[in-house]
Each structure stands twice: as C-alpha cells, then as structure tokens.
Amino acid sequence: MxxxxxxxxxxxxxxxxxxxxxxxxxxxxxxxxxxxxxxxxxxxxxxxxxxxxxxxxxxxxxxxxxxxxxxxxxxxxxxxxxxxxxxxxxxxxxxxxxxxxxxxxxxxxxxxxxxxxxxxxxxxxxxxxxxxxxxxxxxxxxxxxxxxxxxxxxxxxxxxxALATGYFGAQLGGITEGDVVVVFGAGPVGLFAAKSAWLMGAGRVIVIDHLANRLAKARTFAHAETYNFTEYDDIIVHLKKLTGHLGADVAIDAVGAEADGNLTQHVTSAKLKLQGGSPVALNWCIDAVRKGGTVSVMGAYGPMFSAVKFGDAMNKGLTLRMNQCxxxxxxxxxxxxxxxxxxxxxxxxxxxxxxxxxxxxxxxxxxxxxxxxxxxxxxxxx
CATH class of the missing domain: 3.90.180.10 (Medium-chain alcohol dehydrogenases, catalytic domain)
Incomplete structure (x- = not known):
C-alpha cells in the first residue's frame, strides 16, 4: 500500500x-x-x-x-x-x-x-x-x-x-445560560468549541487568534466576536474591558503547545525531543477568566514542565478541567x-x-x- x-x-x-x-x-x-x-x-x-x-x-x-x-x-x-x-x-x-x-x-x-x-x-x-x-x-x-x-x-x-474535541472543550467549561465564553485559538478545535458554546447556552462567545482568515471563519462559522491579539498592547486588559472588568465566565484553551515550538525547544529538540510548549495561551485563560470561573484545556501539551500561573488560578478560585476527548x-x-x-x-x-x-x-x-x-x-x- x-x-x-x-x-x-x-x-x-x-x-x-x-x-x-x-x-x-x-x-x-x-x-x-x-x-x-x-x-x-x-x-x-x-x-x-x-x-x-x-x-x-x-x-x-x-x-x-x-x-x-x-x-x-x-x-x-x-x-x-x-x-x-x-x-x-x-x-x-x-x-x-x-x-x-x-x-x-x-x-x-x-x-x-x-x-x-x-x-x-x-x-x-x-x-x-x-x-x-x-x-x-x-x-x-x-x-x-x-x-x-x-x-x-x-x-x-x-x-x-476535531469536532468531538471542540464540543468536549465547551462541555468541560460547564457553560450555563448567558455565560461569557472566550476561546483562545481559532483552528478547527477552537472553531468547534466556539460553535458548541452557543449550543450549550452561552450568551456571548469571543474568539482570540492572530490569523485574519481564521478569525474571519470564527465570525462566519461560529458567529463569534473576534479579536486579533497582535493589535493590542495587552489582550487580557482588552478582554477585561469587554467584560465589565470581571473577566469571562469560561475560558477555553484550544492552542496548547505552539506547534512551531519555542526557541529553547528548537535548540534542544535534536537530543531531548521535548514538546511541552510555551504556556502563553493557558496563562491567558487563567488571567482572562473571572474569579470563580472555569478554564477548559483542549490544547495539546507534552511532558515538558511549563511555567503555568497555578498560584493565580488557586487564588482566583478557578476550576481547571482538561483531558483528551x-x-x-x-x-x-x-x-x-x-x-x-x-x-x-x-x-x-x-x-x-x-x-x-x-x-x-x-x-x-x-x-x-x-x-x-x-x-x-x-x-x-x-
């Protein structure tokens, strides 16, 4: 074959x-x-x-x-x-x-x-x-x-x-009627998570990415508000302004480890083969969600240790939910x-x-x- x-x-x-x-x-x-x-x-x-x-x-x-x-x-x-x-x-x-x-x-x-x-x-x-x-x-x-x-x-x-994972990501968010949901990443899983959030009763769905064609798809396919994070000094500050300075009720990480890897990974990968990924999207989720909110992680992370803001998650009383679908x-x-x-x-x-x-x-x-x-x-x- x-x-x-x-x-x-x-x-x-x-x-x-x-x-x-x-x-x-x-x-x-x-x-x-x-x-x-x-x-x-x-x-x-x-x-x-x-x-x-x-x-x-x-x-x-x-x-x-x-x-x-x-x-x-x-x-x-x-x-x-x-x-x-x-x-x-x-x-x-x-x-x-x-x-x-x-x-x-x-x-x-x-x-x-x-x-x-x-x-x-x-x-x-x-x-x-x-x-x-x-x-x-x-x-x-x-x-x-x-x-x-x-x-x-x-x-x-x-x-x-892709669809099952995006739907599962929205499901893990525990979305209730009227919730504000922010999805980081407008690849297929993020698009499906955003679309699924509406099916679970979300009142507002926001998608964050940096590629114009994916953000356009998020608007037409998932009917979401979209923001290009490269156009803002601090996308989290912008999200807080959009949500009455409280934050979203649910944040979904549909990015995970950047597929291109970070500089350290490229330098060490020949011997170590580590794909943990920079935790930028996950930390953005932790920062973007309101106190007492929920972070759902769908992005693929490898075995490498990453500097996740776990203390912030604890002090905000967040619920973190994640798994392979x-x-x-x-x-x-x-x-x-x-x-x-x-x-x-x-x-x-x-x-x-x-x-x-x-x-x-x-x-x-x-x-x-x-x-x-x-x-x-x-x-x-x-």
Missing part, C-alpha cells in the same frame, strides 16, 4: 509499506477513504514529540471501509463504512467502564496517562495512523462505529477528533446537532489533498499558506 512515512523533522514522503495484517482476533483492517491532518500532527512533523520513530505513519483522523475483520469481531463486517475515534481503547478497563475512553489502561504500555492514539509516536502506543491506504484498527468491536447513511464522509471524518461519548449528541442542521462540520475544511501530495499538504498547513484551516487527505486506494 501507499502510506505517508516519517523520515525525520520536516521530512515526510509517501512510500510503499506492507498492508497491515490482523494481529489479534479483535482487529479490523480498514481501507481508508478519507483522512485529515490535525494541528497536533505538526508537533510530530517538526520532530518535537518524544519517541517519534522513523518509518511511522501519522494520522489519527480517518474514516473508511472495513476490508477484513478478526475472528472475534462481532459488530462489524466487510464492506461497512466506519468512522474511527482518534483514541484506541479496550472498553472494559476501570477507566473505559466510566466513559474515560481516552485514558484506557490497556492499550499503551508507554504511559500511565493517555491511552493509545493512532499515528502519534510511541509515547502514545506506537500505532500506525490513517494517512495511508489501509490501517489496522484494534478493538474493532469497541471504537469504530458504522457511519449513518445520512452522514456525509467529510463530516464524519471531523467527528473522529473521549470521542465516542460525544457522538450521540453530535449526531443530533448535525441532523437538526445546527452543525455542518465540513464547513471548516479548506483543502483536499491527494495522499501522493501529502508532503506539500503538511508544508501548506505548517506554514499557514493559502488560508489553510483544515486539510483533508484523499488516499488513492481503489
């Missing part, structure tokens, strides 16, 4: 790899029909995540058609059109039993926090991802779901991470919103790139060229 392959920082190409095989009775092999590049993939692309090994195939957002199932699979059959959550989970451990699918205890021998993630380095289990023609899907009776007939494929692929838990309600016309996930898609041109796709997305907000990858499997 043809697959995207990592060859080192900023070096990816499409190569021939063996089609994955059934390794366990609970596995399925899925022929990928549509995948996506996620902002968090750029941390891997820049060589700034620990244990990203040469030869790895990235991609944790994908949908496809079941090609083969293991002898133990009961819920799927060959030919089913399926959507696959970005996290891998067993469905039976202590955490899965409580709906904490992203914290599964049985799928990642390399960590005690996050479970397994497709195509996201060996720190997340070492599973190859879906930026390929075929992918092995473990625990196939648990994670994937058959795509409803009424759901378009371009919408379904965004339900595997338990994707499948979000799907029933999101299906309702899409069917009712409240959400059209593919509205954030800006580029559709053939798998053979994925290196150029990564470059466009990484360098923020051509107004790129969300690129989809179209494999060539027949």
């Amino acid at each position: 043809r697959a995207m392959v990592y060859r080192g920082p900023y070096k990816i190409r499409v190569e021939e790899k063996d089609v994955p095989a059934i390794e366990h009775p609970g596995d399925a092999i899925v022929r990928v029909t549509l995948a996506a590049i996620c902002g968090s993939d750029l941390h891997l692309y820049h060589g700034m995540m620990p244990d990203t090994r040469v030869g790895t195939t990235f991609g944790h957002e994908f949908v496809g058609v079941v090609e083969e199932v293991g002898s133990g699979v009961r819920n799927l059959k060959r030919g089913d059109r399926v959507m696959v959550p970005f996290t891998i989970f067993c469905g039976t451990c202590w955490f899965c039993a409580r709906g904490l699918y992203s914290n599964c205890h049985n799928v990642n021998p390399n960590a005690t926090a996050v479970g397994g993630i497709y195509g996201y380095s060996h720190t997340c289990g070492g599973y190859d991802g879906g930026q390929a023609e075929f992918v092995r899907v473990p625990f196939a009776d648990v994670g994937p779901a058959v795509i409803p007939d009424w759901l378009a494929e371009e919408d379904a692929v965004l339900l595997t991470d 338990p994707v499948k838990r979000q799907w029933p309600r999101l299906f309702e919103h899409i069917r009712n016309g409240y959400l059209k996930p593919s509205d954030v898609v800006t580029h559709r790139i053939p798998l053979e041109h994925i290196a150029e796709g990564y470059h466009i997305f990484s360098a923020k060229l051509d107004g790129c907000i969300k690129p989809l990858i179209v494999p060539d499997a027949g």
Whole structure:
C-alpha cells in the first residue's frame, strides 16, 4: 500500500509499506477513504514529540471501509463504512467502564496517562495512523462505529477528533445560560468549541487568534466576536474591558503547545525531543477568566514542565478541567446537532489533498499558506 512515512523533522514522503495484517482476533483492517491532518500532527512533523520513530505513519483522523475483520469481531463486517475515534481503547478497563475512553489502561504500555492514539509516536502506543491506504484498527468491536447513511464522509471524518474535541472543550467549561465564553485559538478545535458554546447556552462567545482568515471563519462559522491579539498592547486588559472588568465566565484553551515550538525547544529538540510548549495561551485563560470561573484545556501539551500561573488560578478560585476527548461519548449528541442542521462540520475544511501530495499538504498547513484551516487527505486506494 501507499502510506505517508516519517523520515525525520520536516521530512515526510509517501512510500510503499506492507498492508497491515490482523494481529489479534479483535482487529479490523480498514481501507481508508478519507483522512485529515490535525494541528497536533505538526508537533510530530517538526520532530518535537518524544519517541517519534522513523518509518511511522501519522494520522489519527480517518474514516473508511472495513476490508477484513478478526475472528472475534462481532459488530462489524466487510464492506461497512466506519468512522474511527482518534483514541484506541479496550472498553472494559476501570477507566473505559466510566466513559474515560481516552485514558484506557490497556492499550499503551508507554504511559500511565493517555491511552493509545493512532499515528502519534510511541509515547502514545506506537500505532500506525490513517494517512495511508489501509490501517489496522484494534478493538474493532469497541471504537469504530458504522457511519449513518445520512452522514456525509467529510463530516464524519471531523467527528473522529476535531469536532468531538471542540464540543468536549465547551462541555468541560460547564457553560450555563448567558455565560461569557472566550476561546483562545481559532483552528478547527477552537472553531468547534466556539460553535458548541452557543449550543450549550452561552450568551456571548469571543474568539482570540492572530490569523485574519481564521478569525474571519470564527465570525462566519461560529458567529463569534473576534479579536486579533497582535493589535493590542495587552489582550487580557482588552478582554477585561469587554467584560465589565470581571473577566469571562469560561475560558477555553484550544492552542496548547505552539506547534512551531519555542526557541529553547528548537535548540534542544535534536537530543531531548521535548514538546511541552510555551504556556502563553493557558496563562491567558487563567488571567482572562473571572474569579470563580472555569478554564477548559483542549490544547495539546507534552511532558515538558511549563511555567503555568497555578498560584493565580488557586487564588482566583478557578476550576481547571482538561483531558483528551473521549470521542465516542460525544457522538450521540453530535449526531443530533448535525441532523437538526445546527452543525455542518465540513464547513471548516479548506483543502483536499491527494495522499501522493501529502508532503506539500503538511508544508501548506505548517506554514499557514493559502488560508489553510483544515486539510483533508484523499488516499488513492481503489
């Protein structure tokens, strides 16, 4: 098969790899029909995540058609059109039993926090991802779901991470009717978080970013007030003025570790491979929210220590909530919103790139060229 392959920082190409095989009775092999590049993939692309090994195939957002199932699979059959959550989970451990699918205890021998993630380095289990023609899907009776007939494929692929994560970010904010919600970051997750805030009763939604095209999308797609932080001496002072000097009720960090890394990371990454990220957005959330408010963290942070204003959070009496999204838990309600016309996930898609041109796709997305907000990858499997 043809697959995207990592060859080192900023070096990816499409190569021939063996089609994955059934390794366990609970596995399925899925022929990928549509995948996506996620902002968090750029941390891997820049060589700034620990244990990203040469030869790895990235991609944790994908949908496809079941090609083969293991002898133990009961819920799927060959030919089913399926959507696959970005996290891998067993469905039976202590955490899965409580709906904490992203914290599964049985799928990642390399960590005690996050479970397994497709195509996201060996720190997340070492599973190859879906930026390929075929992918092995473990625990196939648990994670994937058959795509409803009424759901378009371009919408379904965004339900595997970006939309579910943005919705989860708003959910963790505990938004109540009339709340002022500020979202830092107008990438796909931030856009979906802002849109979801309205669905949860927000009275005002503000989005902060520095890219004009993303702020424009936040206005048209999420119907949010937008502000470019580069146009203000202190964006927090401006936000306080906008909120009667109290601050927002809920702040959502949809930025996390800057995908380009900071200077220290670029200097040390060759040996240390640290992607903790500057905590600027998180500290802005802590500063921007009112006393007694809630900070929801959706941005991806690595294992590096960061100078977070934890004392300020404590003294303000803030509630901090965060996690990797338990994707499948979000799907029933999101299906309702899409069917009712409240959400059209593919509205954030800006580029559709053939798998053979994925290196150029990564470059466009990484360098923020051509107004790129969300690129989809179209494999060539027949």
